[in-house]
Amino acid sequence: MDDISQAFDRVIDRSQMSSDKWSKYPKDVLPMWVADMDFDSPPSIKMALNQRVEDGVFGYTHPSSALVSAIQSHLQSRYHWSVSGGHLVHLPGLVCALHLSVRVFSSEGDGIVVPGPVYYHLNKAPLAAKRQLLRVNMCLEEGRWVPDMAQFESACADPKSKMILLCNPHNPGGTVYTKAELSRIHALAEKYDLVVVSDEIHCDLILDDVLHIPFASLNQDAANRTITLMAPSKTFNIAGLGYAFAVIENAALRQAFNDEKAGLIPSPSMLGLTAATAAYQEGQTWHQALLIYLKENRDFLAARIAKTPMKMAHLEATYLAWIDVSALGLKDPHRFFLDAGVGVSDGKDFGNEKFVRLNFGCPRSVLEDAMTRIENALITQGLM
Ligand SMILES: Cc1ncc(COP(=O)(O)O)c(C=O)c1O
Structure with a gap:
């Protein structure tokens, strides 16, 4: 475990990787900014990929029974x-499944x-398909970002309502x-009587002692109306390899999803399938060490933010900090951070321009450097 933690400390030069x-x-x-960590992937994944590349033949490939079993064991344990296994739909990514579902x-x-x-694709998917976005505000309740349930009910009660798009764990806000x-x-x-599309891509990134509950696992009715979307990409830092999966228990929904997908959405790549299999089969020790490292990064960040006028609610999951910068009175917070030398995500892209989202999935020294740059800019501008 110690060796793995030291590996997370290593600063990797990604400047020549078309990142x-x-x-x-x-x-x-x-x-x-983007939800992509600066860590090496688990050695078991690199080994599996190397081995597969050595095979040298890269024709059309389907998901193996080993991958299906590894996913089933992962979800069970x-x-x-x-x-x-028959309820799984294998995909080259999760965003295309959000848009397709809508x-x-x-x-x-x-x-x-x-x-x-x-996460902006949950807004974009309805709008791009000319659906009406029935927005429910997330608000802070006892230190956690949760939907306003009165608004939730009125949105669902709207006669036009057909679907709920849920993000659990929630990004941003954790x-x-x-x-x-x-x-x-x-x-x-x-x-x-709404279909639920539950984006659970961050479910393996729980930093606190709380349980992730797949929406579809609540009861039979939930299972019948839900398309669950998951992936190993965020957890094992393999987003560039393109693999995600849906769980659709309802045969009619699954058939409709698969019919529309056919010919439009390609199969996952051979290397994506290889990496996903290794991740779910052999990635556990690395995964545990990652969670400890991220948790320490979150705590480090929270302590530094607490010394500034900025605010951050406690983050239960993900490596994406949702930071309230309203007290700084900045016209363009994203620009301010950029001028300070830190490229965060603009809160505007998620729905609140008074926030920025900062990705702390990086070596601690980089996070420390970022916070020092931000604090120096605040001091220079007389904001701290
Ligand atoms: C909630 C959420 N869904 C989906 C994605 C992207 O999924 P994919 O890269 O598999 O399309 C992200 C990436 O940040 C995300 O945060």
């Missing part, structure tokens, strides 16, 4: 969720209920919904 994260901003800016399970003009601020919270949302979905 999206590292090419967006000028070289002297620390990029802390972590979430006590028993999933049939198009398959609703029609033009229908309403899609989305608690936000949220809320891990409790069973009681999920049950209240499910009660609305049942009452108003």
Whole structure:
């Protein structure tokens, strides 16, 4: 475990890797935006990929029974969720499944209920398909970001409503919904007969002693109306390899999803399948060490932010800090951070321009450097 933690401390030069994260901003800016960590992936994944590359033949490839079993064991052991292999749909990414779900399970003009601020594709998927976005505000309750349930009910009750797009754990804000919270949302979905698309891509990044509960695992009715979307990409830092999966228990929903997907969405790449298999089969020790490291990064960041006028609610999951910068009175917070030498995500992209999102999935020394740059800029501007 110690060796693994030391590996997280290693600063890796990604400047020559065509990395999206590292090419967006000028070289002297620390990029802390997109949900992509600056860590080496687990050795078991690298070994599996090397071995597969050595095979030298890269034709069309389907998901192996080993991958299906590894996913089933993962869901069973972590979430006590028993999933049939036939209910899995293998995908090259999760975002395409969000957009596809909206198009398959609703029609033009229908309403899609989305608690936000949220990862921007949950807003974009309805709007791009000419659906009406029925936004529910996330608000701070006892230090956690949760949807305003009165607004949630009115949005669901809107006669145009057809679907709820949920992000659990929530990005940004890091809320891990409790069973009681999920049950209240499910009660609305049942009452108003809505399909639920639950984006659970961050479910293996829980930093506190709380349990992630897949929405579909709540009860049979939830299972029947839910498309669950998951992936190893955020957890094991393999987003560039392109693999995600959906769990769709309802045969009619699965058929409709697969029919629309055919010919439009390609199969996952051979290397994505290889990496996903190794991740779920052999990534556990690395994963545990990662969670400890991220938790320490979160605590380090929270302590430094607490010394500034900025605010950050306690983050239960993810490595994406949602920082309230309203007290700074800045016209353009994203620009301010950029000028300080830190490339964060603009809160505006998620639905609140008074916030920024900072990715702390990086070596501690880089996080420390970023915080020092931000504090120096605040001091220089007389804001601290
Ligand atoms: C909530 C959420 N869903 C989906 C994605 C992206 O998924 P993919 O890269 O598999 O399309 C992200 C990436 O940041 C995310 O945060």
